[in-house]
Amino acid sequence: MSSPQKDIYLIIGGSGFLGRHIVEKLLARGDVVSTFDIVQRYHDVPFYSGDISEENQVSQAVQKSAATCIIHTASPPHGIDDPALYWKVNVDGTQAVINAAVANGVHKLVFTSSAGVVFNGEDLVNTDERLPPPEKSMDAYNESKAKGEELVLAANGKGGLLTVALRPSGIFGPGDRQVMHGLSQVFERNQTNFQIGDNNNLFDWTYVTNVAHAHLLAADRLVPLKHLSEQETSQIINYYLPTVSLTTGSRRQPTSEARPLGPYVVPPPHAEEIEARFNNPDPQAQYTSISYPPPVVRSRFDPLSDAVIARHRALAAINSKEKEAEGPIPTDPLQVAGQVFFITNGEPTYFWDFPRAVWRSLRVSSPSAPSERRRITFPREVGLVLAYAAEWWGWLVGKEPAFTRFRVTFSCVHRWHNIEKARRVLGYEPEVGLEEGVKRMVDWWKAEHGMKP
Numbered sequence: 001m002s003s004p005q006k007d008i009y010l011i012i013g014g015s016g017f018l019g020r021h022i023v024e025k026l027l028a029r030g031d032v033v034s035t036f037d038i039v040q041r042y043h044d045v046p047f048y049s050g051d052i053s054e055e056n057q058v059s060q061a062v063q064k065s066a067a068t069c070i071i072h073t074a075s076p077p078h079g080i081d082d083p084a085l086y087w088k089v090n091v092d093g094t095q096a097v098i099n100a101a102v103a104n105g106v107h108k109l110v111f112t113s114s115a116g117v118v119f120n121g122e123d124l125v126n127t128d129e130r131l132p133p134p135e136k137s138m139d140a141y142n143e144s145k146a147k148g149e150e151l152v153l154a155a156n157g158k159g160g161l162l163t164v165a166l167r168p169s170g171i172f173g174p175g176d177r178q179v180m181h182g183l184s185q186v187f188e189r190n191q192t193n194f195q196i197g198d199n200n201n202l203f204d205w206t207y208v209t210n211v212a213h214a215h216l217l218a219a220d221r222l223v224p225l226k227h228l229s230e231q232e233t234s235q236i237i238n239y240y241l242p243t244v245s246l247t248t249g250s251r252r253q254p255t256s257e258a259r260p261l262g263p264y265v266v267p268p269p270h271a272e273e274i275e276a277r278f279n280n281p282d283p284q285a286q287y288t289s290i291s292y293p294p295p296v297v298r299s300r301f302d303p304l305s306d307a308v309i310a311r312h313r314a315l316a317a318i319n320s321k322e323k324e325a326e327g328p329i330p331t332d333p334l335q336v337a338g339q340v341f342f343i344t345n346g347e348p349t350y351f352w353d354f355p356r357a358v359w360r361s362l363r364v365s366s367p368s369a370p371s372e373r374r375r376i377t378f379p380r381e382v383g384l385v386l387a388y389a390a391e392w393w394g395w396l397v398g399k400e401p402a403f404t405r406f407r408v409t410f411s412c413v414h415r416w417h418n419i420e421k422a423r424r425v426l427g428y429e430p431e432v433g434l435e436e437g438v439k440r441m442v443d444w445w446k447a448e449h450g451m452k453p
């Protein structure tokens with residue numbers, strides 16, 4: 001399913017964290033790559049300086065680079081109190097990228113969306129791509145990402161341009177400029193003992209090179225729609241999909257209470273049983289504890305069931321008849337063009353286990369750091385009140401608060417996604433597991449900051 005001719009790539013936001021990893025992956029496989037960004041941080045590939053909200057600047061870069069495939073990763077970072085900037089870059093800027101792509105005969109546009117586009121503050125459990133973005137987004141960032149995604153998908157087929165949107169969740173890894181910075185600040189302030197919520201909520205983190213890998217797969221498989229025979233359809237949806245087992249081990253289910261990254265915060269009354277079950281999984285064994293929630297039996301085929309696919313294809317056929325010639329072209333959930341894909345590590349983990357793994361590793365390299373203090377856990381409601389006060393205080397003194405209601409909500413809900421569609425249709429498998437990814441990120445951070453390994 002890969003395109004017959006090699007593409008020439010323009011990475012928009014190529015100086016950024018994810019953008020740079022995409023550039024490195026493309027270079028490693030011998031592709032021709034240029035970058036477009038408002039700042040230049042690297043000098044090994046042609047760089048075009050510009051702002052995506054200026055269509056002519058994007059257009060010039062497309063022409064000079066001779067790009068046939070644009071990968072658009074640019075966005076202001078999450079957490080800025082400037083809704084107008086998000087709209088300018090993520091909506092108007094994305095429209096400008098689409099216009100420049102169509103005007104210059106670009107074949108492919110891969111857009112980095114975000115898993116946050118479907119988040120409204122409530123639990124997301126094994127969420128797949130059928131869930132639409134909420135009517136009211138969590139904040140201006142997510143709202144603008146959702147709108148940008150909508151524009152990109154609506155542009156699929158325009159002037160020969162094919163488009164796809166990827167929704168990564170919680171990107172982390174070497175080069176990161178948000179997650180590691182925030183966690184190391186908490187460590188330096190010796191505030192690692194505070195916890196909001198009970199840490200029984202699962203969260204999806206995604207190692208950065210896995211996200212980059214997904215972008216390359218999406219670009220490679222972004223080809224014009226073709227008719228899939230019954231046999232071809234079956235080949236995509238009916239082969240055995242092994243458990244993602246890079247870190248968690250093949251028998252660990254994301255919904256199990258076993259904790260791959262950290263020890264229990266407060267051991268539940270049936271901790272021993274859980275551990276025994278985890279260490280020696282036996283589907284036939286009888287477990288006595290009634291308080292233990294049984295593992296969720298997930299129908300991995302739900303999002304791609306025959307019924308769902310048939311309904312999607314029937315709707316697409318009706319749409320294509322009703323729409324004008326320049327309207328959206330039909331899409332197929334088993335082909336890449338015009339589709340969205342969640343991209344995660346496939347290893348949802350208990351929210352606070354991830355920062356604790358980072359802090360543990362930082363502590364090992366910081367002999368002078370004060371010893372860990374007794375853990376203090378705030379219920380979510382208390383956290384929300386404190387965050388409200390912090391936001392109010394920040395507004396009063398004109399400083400952006402570090403502790404916000406968004407962060408409290410974020411740390412207390414389940415937020416994990418189903419990546420079956422990405423695995424089957426893009427052929428995506430996470431290459432680096434969570435535990436290894438955390439190690440690589442912290443090792444990079446230590447090297448950058450002159451800490452001993």
Ligand code: NAD
Pocket residue numbers: 012013014015016017018019036037038039050051052053072073074075076077089093112113114115116145167168169170171172177178
């Ligand atoms: P980043 O800030 O490291 O990179 C973004 C790059 O875009 C930066 O180099 C920045 O200079 C550039 N940029 C910003 N505004 C621009 C403009 N107007 N014109 C041209 N370039 C501009 O961010 P990142 O973490 O690498 O995120 C990459 C993408 O992934 C973003 O679209 C983001 O919304 C999305 N995403 C990130 C995460 C995450 O956890 N980091 C999660 C989900 C989705």
